[in-house]
Amino acid sequence: MRRMDLAIPGTPKGTAWWDELPALPNSPGAYRWFYADVTAGEYSAVFIFMVGSLFSPRYSVGARRGALPLEHCAVNFALYHRSTRRRWVLSEYPRAAVQxxxxxxxLHxxxxVLExxxxxxxxxxxxxRCAPFGGEVRARLVLEPQAAAAEEVQLVPELPHFWRVLAPRxxxxxxxxxEGVASxxxxxxxxxxxxxxxxxxxxxxHWARVHGPEETVVDYHLPGGVAPLRVTAGVLGTKAERRPLLAEARDTRLTGWGLRVPAQLYAGNQAVGEPRLLESSPFYARVEARRDGLDVMGEVADFRRFHSPLIRWMAHFRTRVERPA
Known part of the structure; x- marks a missing residue:
């Protein structure tokens, strides 16, 4: 595979982003996660490695008391067949290691492992093992990037939250x-x-990525009238930009948990279709739609809801916790 020459800002010239893991967080409340998804025939899957787990009710409470992100690491894996969940893993650990x-x-x-x-x-x-007490799961995803990484962007001006698309396609x-799956x-x-x-x-x-035959587009929508972000990757390269706000808001609908999700998923101005709920919870939804060579995967998150005591209590039932040795 051809090695793409794209450096991380602040690293020596010629250093590519994969030459070193991005710095892990080390202050209370901080976080970093590494997300990947794949569409492979009738299957789709999501892999997330988290340091300072956004799904952890223990970190939600403990961070306010000085708990560190490396004390609340997690692995999330989900496998879907024709938009129906087959396996769910969410395991939390009190440590991680870089080798x-x-x-x-x-990253272990x-x-x-993430390599x-x-x-x-x-x-x-x-x-x-599946959460909370399920059977064993062994899965592997190997990605060979076909488009350059985008520049890192700040999600909201003046707030310390950042996003970088590392392998858009x-x-x-x-x-x-x-499961006997290979695709x-x-x-x-x-x-x-x-x-x-x-x-x-x-x-x-809420955000969504759209794979088309020749191009991938990722749209990231933020609250409070903040202009959305877009990353485009294709034959002309990879570009990250902030887009103007839509003159008219697109329709939404409520899930059974009362979370507002898009009524349609789009590729630009073209509707791909009504999203199918892969995951639905009081604070988080994962959605998917496919049509005519277009594939959309997206997420909606309301983190204010997650910090409520009731929802933190409910989150325990979807998590397997590895206690310190």
């Missing part, structure tokens, strides 16, 4: 050994990080 190897840089959380290879490949391997191979398709990879708890000042967002 420098000859082949690349590796429990038995699961940035020196040839540009991204490998995520999950070796887990990638050749992907998904293997779920415990190739198209993948996506990004990273978010911030210096304070989500929901403290940034209440939430």
């Amino acid at each position: 420098v190897q000859q082949e690349g840089r590796v 959380i429990g038995r699961s 940035y290879g020196l040839d540009g490949t991204v490998r995520m391997e999950v070796d887990e 990638a050749k992907a191979r998904l293997e779920v050994f415990s 190739e398709g198209i993948g996506y990879h990004d990273s978010n990080h911030g210096a304070e708890l989500l929901g403290a000042r940034l209440p939430g967002w």
